Amino acid sequence: MDVQLWTYLLVGLSFALYIGIAIWSRASSTKEFYVAGGGVSPLANGMATAADWMSAASFISMAGIIAFSGYDGSVYLMGWTGGYVLLALLLAPYLRKFGKFTVPDFIGDRYYSGVARTVAVICALFVSFTYVAGQMRGVGIVFSRFLEVDINTGVYVGMAIVFFYAVLGGMKGITYTQVAQYCVLIFAFMVPAIFISIELTGNPIPQLGFGSQVSGEDVYLLDKLDGLMTELGFTAYTEGSKSTIDVFFITAALMVGTAGLPHVIVRFFTVPRVRDARISAGYALLFIAILYTTAPAIAVFARTNLMETVNDKSYRDIPAWFNTWENAGLLAWADKNQDGIIQYRPGPVFEESPTYTNQRGESGERTISNPLSANENELYIDRDIMVLANPEIARLPDWVIALVAAGGLAAALSTAAGLLLVISTSVSHDLVKKQIAPDISEHAELWLARGSAVLAVLVAGYFGINPPGFVAAVVALAFGLAAASFFPAIIMGIFYKRMNKEGAIAGMICGLGLSLFYMMRYKLGWIGGPTTPDDWWFGISPEGFGTVGMLVNFIVSIVVSRFTSPPPEHVQDMVEEIRYPRGSGEAMKH
Amino acid sequence: MNDKQLKSAYWKTNLRYLALLLVIWFIVSYGFGILLVDPLNEIRLGGFKLGFWFAQQGSIYTFMVLIFVYVILMNRLDKKYNLDEK
Numbered sequence: 267m268d269v270q271l272w273t274y275l276l277v278g279l280s281f282a283l284y285i286g287i288a289i290w291s292r293a294s295s296t297k298e299f300y301v302a303g304g305g306v307s308p309l310a311n312g313m314a315t316a317a318d319w320m321s322a323a324s325f326i327s328m329a330g331i332i333a334f335s336g337y338d339g340s341v342y343l344m345g346w347t348g349g350y351v352l353l354a355l356l357l358a359p360y361l362r363k364f365g366k367f368t369v370p371d372f373i374g375d376r377y378y379s380g381v382a383r384t385v386a387v388i389c390a391l392f393v394s395f396t397y398v399a400g401q402m403r404g405v406g407i408v409f410s411r412f413l414e415v416d417i418n419t420g421v422y423v424g425m426a427i428v429f430f431y432a433v434l435g436g437m438k439g440i441t442y443t444q445v446a447q448y449c450v451l452i453f454a455f456m457v458p459a460i461f462i463s464i465e466l467t468g469n470p471i472p473q474l475g476f477g478s479q480v481s482g483e484d485v486y487l488l489d490k491l492d493g494l495m496t497e498l499g500f501t502a503y504t505e506g507s508k509s510t511i512d513v514f515f516i517t518a519a520l521m522v523g524t525a526g527l528p529h530v531i532v533r534f535f536t537v538p539r540v541r542d543a544r545i546s547a548g549y550a551l552l553f554i555a556i557l558y559t560t561a562p563a564i565a566v567f568a569r570t571n572l573m574e575t576v577n578d579k580s581y582r583d584i585p586a587w588f589n590t591w592e593n594a595g596l597l598a599w600a601d602k603n604q605d606g607i608i609q610y611r612p613g614p615v616f617e618e619s620p621t622y623t624n625q626r627g628e629s630g631e632r633t634i635s636n637p638l639s640a641n642e643n644e645l646y647i648d649r650d651i652m653v654l655a656n657p658e659i660a661r662l663p664d665w666v667i668a669l670v671a672a673g674g675l676a677a678a679l680s681t682a683a684g685l686l687l688v689i690s691t692s693v694s695h696d697l698v699k700k701q702i703a704p705d706i707s708e709h710a711e712l713w714l715a716r717g718s719a720v721l722a723v724l725v726a727g728y729f730g731i732n733p734p735g736f737v738a739a740v741v742a743l744a745f746g747l748a749a750a751s752f753f754p755a756i757i758m759g760i761f762y763k764r765m766n767k768e769g770a771i772a773g774m775i776c777g778l779g780l781s782l783f784y785m786m787r788y789k790l791g792w793i794g795g796p797t798t799p800d801d802w803w804f805g806i807s808p809e810g811f812g813t814v815g816m817l818v819n820f821i822v823s824i825v826v827s828r829f830t831s832p833p834p835e836h837v838q839d840m841v842e843e844i845r846y847p848r849g850s851g852e853a854m855k856h
Numbered sequence: 857m858n859d860k861q862l863k864s865a866y867w868k869t870n871l872r873y874l875a876l877l878l879v880i881w882f883i884v885s886y887g888f889g890i891l892l893v894d895p896l897n898e899i900r901l902g903g904f905k906l907g908f909w910f911a912q913q914g915s916i917y918t919f920m921v922l923i924f925v926y927v928i929l930m931n932r933l934d935k936k937y938n939l940d941e942k
Contacts, residue, residue, distance in 0.1 A: 332912075337893070340911035344885045347916045351881050354923045355874055359930075473913060477903035486903030504897070504908040513890050539941045541931055548923040555916050562912040845867055848939045 272668035273412045280450050280672045281427055284443045284679070288431030291439045296712050299436030300367040300691050301535045306441055308542040312549025314444035315533045317451065317680035319346075319524075319550070320557060321397075322404025325451060325677035329656075330649030333565035333572075337506035341513055345520025345745075347551060347558050352525040354547030358534040360760045362543035363844040367535060368688075369528045369752060370696040376759040377767040378837055380701055385774050387696045389751045390528040393744045394685045394692075395725070397529075401682035402730025405675060411594055411654060412671035421730040424679060425723055432683045432690075433719045437536060440683045447676035452556055454673025458657045458666050459560050462567045465660055472563035491570050498577070500612045503569065515810030522816055523745025526752035529684040532691070540847035568652040571659050576645065577610040581629040584608070587658040592632055595620065596648035596655070599631050600638055613641035620646055686726060690719035743785050746812020750777035754819040762824075763841045769827030777819030784811045866937040873929050877922050885915040 267275075293299040306314070324346070332339030364372055370390060374383030402421050409420025431439040456472075463475035467487055480487050492502040501507045508516075524530065533550075534543045575585065581599060591597045598620040599608055606629045616636035627633045634646075654674075657667045694715035699706055706714070751774050758765040758773075786792040788801065789808035799807070806814060832838075888896060889911035896907030904913075934940035 337908055337911060340889060340908075343912050344889055344915050347919050348881065348885050351877070351919050351922050355877060355926055477901070477909070479903065488903050488905075488908075504905050506893075510890060514886060517885065517890065541927075541934070541941065544923075544927045544930060548920070548927055551920050551923055555920055559913055559916055842863075845870075846863060846939045847934050847941050849941070 267664065269664045269667050270413070272665045273671045276665070276668045276672040277413070277675060280446075280676060283446050284427060285430055287443045287446055288435045288439045291435050291442045293434070293436035293438045293712075296695075296708055296715065297367075298438045299712055299715050300695060301532070302436075302438040302441045304365075304536060305538055306536040308537055308546035309549055310441065310445050311533060311537050311542070311546040313448045313553055314441045314536075315530065315546065315550035316553035317444040317448035317676070318440075318533060318684035319530055319554060319681070320451065320677055321681035322401055322408070322674060322678035324557065324561075325455065326404065326408070326650050326653050326674050329561040329564040329568065330652035332562050333569040333652045334647075334649055336501065336503040338508045338513065339562070339565065340506075341508075341516045341520065343558055343562060345517045346524055347555060348517070348521040349524025350547055350551040350554070352521060353530070353534075354544055354551075356757055356760070357525060357531065358543040358547045359540045359847065360844045361531060361756070362534050362537065363540050363847060364840075365535070367532075367695055368691050369531050369756070370692065371700070372759065373752075373755055373770070374696070374700065375840065376837065377755075377770045378834065379767040379771065382755075382767055382771050382774075383696060383700065385771060386752070386755075387692050389747070389774070389778065390688060390692050390696075393527065393748050394529065394688045395729070396744050398682055398685040398689070398722075398726045399729035399733060401678045401685065402726050403733050404678040405682070406730055407650075408671055408674040408678065412668070418731050421727055424675075424682070424730070425727040428679060428683050428686060429720070429723050432686050432723065433716050436715065436719075437532075437687055440680075440687055441536060443683070444680045447680040448553060451673040451676040451680075452553070454669040454676070455557055455653075456560060457669060458660070458662055459564050459567075461662050461666065462571075462656065462660045463563065466567055466570070472560045472567075476563040476566040487566060487570065491566060491573075494570070494573050498573075498611055503566070509805050511805055512807050512810055515806045515813045517810075519746045519749050519810050519812035519816075522749035522753045523747075523812055526748035526756070527745075528692075528748075528752070529681075529688045531756075532688060533684075564656065565652065568656050568659070571656075572647070572652075573610065575659065576608055578607060580607050581631055582606065585659075587655055590658070591651055591655050595622065596651045598622070598634050598646035600634055600644050600646075601627060601629065601631070602638060602642065602644050604628075608645055609642055610645045611641060611643040613643045614639055615641075615643050615646045619648075682726065686719055686722045689722040690715050693718040693721075742809050743781075743789065743812075746781050746785070746809065746815065747778060749812035750781040750815025750819055754816055754823060758820070758823060760841065760844065763838050764827060764832055765823060766827050766830055766833045768830040769823040769825075772826040773819040773823030776822045777815040780818055781812055781815035784808055784815075862937055863939075866933065866939060869933055870930070873926065873933075877926055881919065881922055884910065884918040889915045 297303055370383050370386035373386040402424055405424030406417040406420035409415050410417040431443050459472040460470055463472040464470050467475040467478040468481045469475040469478045476487055480490055492504055496502050537543050537546050600615055616638050620634045621636055623633045623635050625633050694711055699711055755770045755774055785808045788797050893907035897905040899906040901909050
């Protein structure tokens with residue numbers, strides 16, 4: 267069997283599994299649709315949270331980002347795992363005790379205000395939509411690369427699958443498909459990693475492998491990579507090039523943002539008890555950590571392999587995978603000095619991504635029409651290649667390559683479904699049931715939830731096919747926005763009884779507003795012309811600015827609440843109530 | 857102790873646990889992985905520089921341990937104050 271056939275087989279089987287689960291776990295009430303009936307076991311919830319959390323970006327792009335940024339890539343590793351400590355300790359148990367369906371539910375009740383609820387709904391919708399567009403695009407890209415179909419066709423197939431289990435099954439269907447998707451994606455991620463670790467270092471555990479000596483050589487892998495890189499003029503792999511303050515702030519924004527993402531928080535509403543919420547955060551991090559501790563190892567393996575196989579080699583002798591991915595548009599070579607040999611050096615070969623001409627160069631390479639930069643670097647590498655092409659670069663069997671495709675799809679679909687559910691719940695529950703038409707029947711609300719899920723799938727699909735240019739930039743910023751808006755409001759809602767609606771609303775608006783302004787000014791360039799990193803406040807990049815937004819939110823909230831009246835008695839009682847586990851979901855009787 | 861005092865004692869212990877665990881959380885990630893990365897990189901852990909290892913591996917392992925320790929501490933505390941779920 268060839269790769270193509272293997273891919274169809276594995277992807278087909280995994281899709282059949284997801285649809286089977288969807289039919290088996292249809293939701294029949296709003297409680298099942300919103301929070302899977304609140305009866306998910308903590309282990310299953312941990313797995314589902316891990317799949318929900320790890321998106322196409324975690325699976326396909328993260329190892330590549332780390333491979334090309336070395337130590338600087340640590341911000342993602344620490345940022346996207348450390349948030350779970352905050353979730354487990356500061357949010358999950360209390361929100362579970364609160365026992366409603368959504369984050370805007372909590373904000374709305376805690377701050378006894380429809381305005382606060384609406385602000386929360388807008389934040390939730392904004393974060394979820396920017397995120398989900400990237401996921402649908404991810405599905406399309408995986409399809410197009412492995413099955414050689416059009417990206418748009420891939421998006422349609424992805425929409426159809428998500429439609430099936432998100433619309434039919436709601437949270438219940440999503441939870442159990444996510445458990446299956448987690449198994450598929452982690453298996454797909456680990457198999458090539460283990461193979462390559464054995465090949466390079468003889469150690470089957472990648473986490474240890476990248477700290478081991480290279481097989482047959484008397485040198486540690488990381489030292490060898492540092493050597494290879496500094497020799498060619500790159501910064502050493504284990505040294506960073508970002509400033510310490512920026513690394514600090516980006517890590518903080520990602521951590522706090524993780525803890526503030528509505529599609530992650532809502533997963534903790536699905537377990538039966540407070541103690542289950544605590545332990546399932548632990549399981550979630552355990553399942554996530556398997557991938558997150560392997561990714562930096564893959565990054566080192568892939569970067570070393572790439573430099574050794576490609577650099578200073580003649581294009582004519584290059585392995586076949588190079589041509590495959592060159593044809594796919596993820597690699598490009600511009601023979602600047604006309605010697606027929608690939609020179610891989612620091613700096614971009616050209617600005618932006620390659621625009622290929624229809625011609626071949628002297629050595630047979632695809633020529634590009636971009637204006638070349640003045641440096642010596644001749645090789646353009648798309649970072650996604652580090653995971654996608656890794657099995658081929660390491661000459662692994664065909665079925666492993668096919669497995670990576672199935673894993674990438676699992677990662678993208680599971681995250682997309684979780685986000686779509688947040689969107690549909692926000693509309694049917696937070697907006698319609700809680701604000702517009704409180705008298706709506708259970709039956710009608712369930713159908714409304716399904717209807718908004720359909721609508722959300724269509725909108726997400728539309729963005730997947732016509733991605734707005736700023737989506738890629740904004741996904742990373744979604745964390746900053748979540749950090750600057752939700753996180754302080756929830757934390758103070760639990761730990762600071764005196765916090766009132768005036769403080770919380772003012773804080774959310776100031777935090778979100780300031781972060782949005784900074785991002786538009788320094789990232790998107792929508793306000794006041796082009797900027798350079800030298801213009802950043804305190805040297806903090808837009809990715810890390812969410813941390814500042816969060817601090818501003820805290821300060822504004824506290825100051826404003828001091829000058830306004832304390833929250834009413836029943837709200838203070840509610841805060842008291844959620845602090846103690848007994849009787850989760852209902853009033854305590856003593 | 858009456859019900860109110862019991863609850864307040866429970867809450868204070870909870871906050872103490874949180875403070876302790878979050879201090880460790882901060883030291884390991886922001887301390888060892890970011891602020892002190894350069895001096896720690898002088899120390900080797902097999903093929904790893906220690907600071908680099910904390911940033912890309914050690915902090916994540918610590919996060920896991922912290923959550924599981926928290927779970928054990930809190931389950932015990934819930935029982936002690938008879939606030940656990942039946």
